[in-house]
Amino acid sequence: MSEAVMTDTGDVLPGDADGVVADFAADKQTFHVPWGKAMMWFFLLSDTFIFGSFLTGYMTVRMSLRDAWPVPSEVFALSFGGEPIPLILIAIMTFVLISSSGTMAMAVNMGYRGDRNKAFWLMMATAAFGAMFVGMQAFEWTKLIVDEGVRPWGNPMGAAQFGSTFFMITGFHGLHVSAGVIYLIVVGRRVKSGFYERTRGNYEMVEIAGLYWHFVDLVWVFIFAFFYLW
């Protein structure tokens, strides 16, 4: 097999079906991204299946119930002295997480511009928003467990399965956010110290951390829609 036959077609056919065939069929690297980024995408794909299965399980349970499902709008209402506002804490949590996604996108951009300091501080802002989110979730769990008596095996508001699906799904998501906060702090410190500049000469690691963080926000979009709003 001569060298000429095995030419890298990667840069010739980027966006159409021929490009897909060329990328997979040729005797060469398939994905034209840094390996770390490809691996993060595959990890996130597997995580999609985990959360997807959780949400599907929740759907199956909820569809097959005769008992009334507790009304999330009322369960998660919060009163600030006056009338309880429906779902307000969850709405604030959603806005906090979206804010964090924005600062993360900025951090990735600053990383590629080589602006170490700005990238670092934006990542710290993202981590702070994430920590705030987890704090509010802890508050929400406490309120549900202590004040309203929700347990994984039952609750006073309706179908017994509410607690188990709620704790499972939001708990697993909260765990992802917590891990993300630690991840961002670790990568952020290395950005600030110039570690990536010395060892790699680029800030792809910031984008990879960003992929994870945006995914956590993405999962929340689905949880918000299916668990809290439905």
Place this chain on the structure above:
Amino acid sequence: MAQESGQQHPLSIYFWIWGLLFVFSFFSYMVDYMNFQGALRWTLILVFMFLKAGFIVAIFMHLAWERLALKVVILGPPIALLVLVLLMAFEGDYTLATRIDFFGEGAAAPVHD
């Protein structure tokens, strides 16, 4: 800027998407706040959800600028999840029908304390 590693885009696009995400989130919260019910509620929830999810994946995660080979590998497999959802919807429906058959309609919620 090599296409392989650089995902450098103007800041304005991030600000735009950021703003849109806030707007869509506000709207989906309003669906609950205004107490829309039935098909209208479910449609609005799904529309805002897919808009948000799409913008996050396409712009914030830069998938729109990746090569098609990566897009196919990332977006293809989740279709299997849709099949699972469909199968489980049949299953849930069947379980409910069976329960109603055997236990009757709308019994009080069982209490497990």
